[in-house]
Amino acid sequence: MRPSPARTPFIVRLGASFDARGWRLSGLFAAFALIAVPVMHLALPADHPLHLSTWFITLVGKILCYAIVAVAMDLIWGYGGILSLGHGLFFALGGYGFGMYLMRQIGRDGSYQSDLPDFMVFLDWKELPWFWVGSDSFLWAVLLVLVVPALIAFVFGYFAFRSRIKGVYFSIITQALTYAAMLLFFRNETGFGGNNGFTDFKRILGHPITAPETRVVLFALSALALIGTLLLARYLVRSKFGRVLTAIRDAESRVMFIGYNPLWYKLFVWTLSAMLCAVAGALYVPQVGIINPSEMSVGNSIEIAIWVAVGGRGTLIGPVIGAFLVNLAKSWFTVSFPEYWLFFLGTLFIVATLYLPQGVVGLWLRLRARRRGKGAAAGEPPAAVAKGVGA
């Protein structure tokens, strides 16, 4: 960072986090999600070659949510050096928080025609548990999504970081955390539908949830949320905060001895990362129509790390690419060769770790540097490669 006019409004500085190309790409992507997709899905007849099917919109909408999670993971892992293997928990909690609202929106259209969600009737409960109070309000649901996972992340992170738990130990306790939460949510008495979770949603803000119009709106919101997440993340990593964060990753004791307390830096990025995951989870649930405790399984959280590793840690755009590549591959495998998917995933992770330390983005940057570097002085890697700063 070089001296800059001190009083630039924050919004301008935030906007400057993307360069011209970044804004061009974001604009194109937003136009695709906000204009092209609705037109191609709603206006074009189903037999038109450019018609986008419900299947396509649901799949890509889902991956957009995963991409938000991947960027959130990159902030904490790629830049903070903290590998969380429990991020699926925050995603699921966001999904459950919003799912409560969706369950209430079913109203009396459930199989038991009761005001209570079906699973409560099935358990012979007579009234809503206290933590369901207010869940019929959309705004309350949004609040739950933003606050509850953040609070859990904050408290957990505070104790973990204050005890200076690091590296593989931290990864293991995050796994234990999400696993424990999964067991808790599996229980019917917990009050979140047990192993069936929430499903059979009918409406969102009064609109039928499976209507094509609702789908394209949810898709557009997911796309905007992804752009917003990238913008925020890019601002963070280019700010002094981001430089302190990577400094903590590389030489934590040096950071302490120049007077920064790593605890608050880690806690901030950790909590923010959890919140972003929760938002993604809340957007995901109405699109896929179900949330259950398997979202908290350890495997799901590990998959998140794999998206980031494949796309390129510490590049922000890499994890988005990784989330798309891995999940598109997954949807193909699970149809064509379901039994080989896990082998493929494992192999992918090993290959990425061994040969692509910065994932596909790192590979691309290196190839580009080699092409350009033919004439220029070789030897020193361009700062962009070494720092892992993508477009």
Place this chain on the structure above:
Amino acid sequence: MNAADLPPTNGDNPDWDSGTAELGHILKPGQLDLSHKVILYLDDITVSFDGFRALNKLSLTIDAGELRCIIGPNGAGKTTMMDVITGKTRPDEGTVFFGQTIDLTRLSEPEIAHMGIGRKFQKPTIFENHTVFENLELAMKTDKRVWRSLFATLDSAAGDRIAETLQLIRLTTDADRLAGLLSHGQKQWLEIGMLLMQEPKLLLLDEPVAGMTDEETERTGELFLSLAGRHSLVVVEHDMAFVKQLGGKVTVLHEGSVLAEGSLEEVQADQRVIEVYLGR
């Protein structure tokens, strides 16, 4: 290199004058009290690692503005002593006071840094994935809480300060290179530059000239000499020529306590010191 090259430091810090007001001076909490002209007191410090005493009833005082050299054979406890002062290691027994009032054993590492103690590690520790410029920027004395870092911009005064320090440590042309690509000696200097950016009152330097060429070593010595007076320095070194160049009082550590103290000539003539060094 002369004092005029130096970045503005806290020469005008009121703390340094408080020694003249022996009676009835008022201190704000956390303010450094140098009324007895002593900046650091180590009293009866003991540190054990699994029963092995790395420091054994170590007592030491450093005067404000002093340049002190600490020598001693490998394993004497020099680095451990710095760990205790900077809060990295808690002593089993004993007290560490910064000035008259600040008990360092109760503070965390970042708090101690904010009090005005800077440290250079034995192995150069810089941020290898940051540019030289960014390394200095991060070290600069400023509000280091999260909220400030989120919205921080670099004003021109700060830019000037970094530019001055870059010049002082002769890394101006390397400002935009990644610090990890510097030579060993340059890394040492960068770390010293980071220390200066913190504007500390007390600098702890653990083997600062290890791996430097003779010329670099000499220039480092000149830099330290120019800092003494306005800052207090504690330098751990094995390089006797360098210790000689610095001139000040020398403390010899051995098996975790002070073996001898005095000018370099005096300690070199001390029979016990000779035995410790030759007996190895």
